[in-house]
Amino acid sequence: MRVVSHRLALAACTAALLALAGCGTSRPPSSSSFPSSSSSSAPVRTTPPLTAEQAHDIAIHALGLVGTPYRYGGNTPDSGFDCSGLIGYVYRNQVGTPPPRTVAQLNSWGYPIDGSELRAGDLVVFGTGRQPNHAGIYVGEGRFVHAPSTGGTVRLDQLQSRQQGSPLRRATIGATMTHAHRSATPISTHDTTRVDDTRIKAVRPLITPALLQEWLPAPDAAQTLVETSRTAISRVLHGQDDRLVVVVGPCSIHDHGQAMEYGRQLKVQADALQQDLLIVMRVYFEKPRTTVGWKGYINDPHLDGSFAINEGLELARQLLLDVLALGLPVGTEFLDLLSPQFISDLVSWGAIGARTTESQSHRQLASGLSCPVGFKNGTDGGVKVASDAIQAAQASHAFMGMTKMGQAAIFETRGNQDCHVILRGGKQPNYQKADVDAACTMLQAAGLREQVMIDVSHA
Known part of the structure; x- marks a missing residue:
């Protein structure tokens, strides 16, 4: 597997893995090979790589296309994708740079990185022997998004697959790329008629709950605290514990540092009063509004109308993990119907x-x-x-x-x-x-x- 970065990280493995062969792009000549990352023939990188933010956006955009139909030669959500068409669409929309159209050309696009440097937004290229024949976009935690012909749709799969119990073979290679600026182009709304989504201004990709939970997993200690505190609150509700449940904290969260300072002070009181009070820290990320206004840390984490919701979800989950690490259970209000999938595994008590x-x-x-x-x-x-x-x-x-x-x-x-x-x-x-x-x-x-x-x- 070849790891190419734009950083392009390209990863090469046997085509039998995940049934990746035949993605619909042209087959490279038999003389094509995967040079090692230390090869003297590798092009020299002369322009800056993508920023971490751009790479992050590429991964999220790719995840938003999972489920799109496969189509040989396709390069849009409406027409469907083959593997290189998917890559081209994502990179073009997110960073304004159209990559090469075939896997053979992608095989020499980017610049060398070591496999240990692989990060979300990099490319992974697969091949049988020395012939690249499939590619996808790495999205983190050992997973990549790709458009295999065997499956019918764009899929999210594990990169570390095994064939007959043997480890995945990897080699690093790369090439150069032109630095590109971030693009604000939204993904397709998949409108089918002139009467559909007439008041939708834009549709942007949303990170999946599974990926966010893999990026920010709950340690065993956090899971234990959530489990035991939920049980303790349930016992109070059912008359098996005579303590009072006290949910206390800021009206809503807008700053990580201030929330943690509050949590550290609250932990002292929670420990001192634990015989009589079961204290849960109030960590509210969503603000209900009678008309309009700031809707909370998840919806607009920068309080500036930028609506960086993907970042808000990440910041919210990280804060919950940090509060749990203090030894405090957390409570939150569930307002948006999708947000629980991203954070509810860390919540001990919820409000409607x-x-x-x-x-x-x-x-x-x-x-x-x-x-x-x-x-x-x-x-x-x-x-x-x-x-x-x-x-x-x-x-x-x-x-x-x-x-x-x-x-x-x-x-x-x-x-x-x-x-x-x-x-x-x-x-x-x-x-x-x-x-x-x-x-x-x-x-x-x-x-x-x-x-x-x-x-x-x-x-």
């Missing part, structure tokens, strides 16, 4: 906000979340919508969603028995004893546990 408690989609989401969930009363102060939401979330549901691999799918849930009401006020506060008693009476009438959480930020 006042604006979404009545939403069927969010009730279905809560029924499948692995953590306990609190439903806030409505914006008008009404508690019945939260009571209804708990009953809905306890039931099983079937709905459409996105898998960790970024594929559309139908999810069937088991139902969530660890849900409760959050009193957050409305037209007037509702934290007084009479308000709590009234809420508990309503819950009892619905056959639910008589317990509430008071949101002191609103109530």
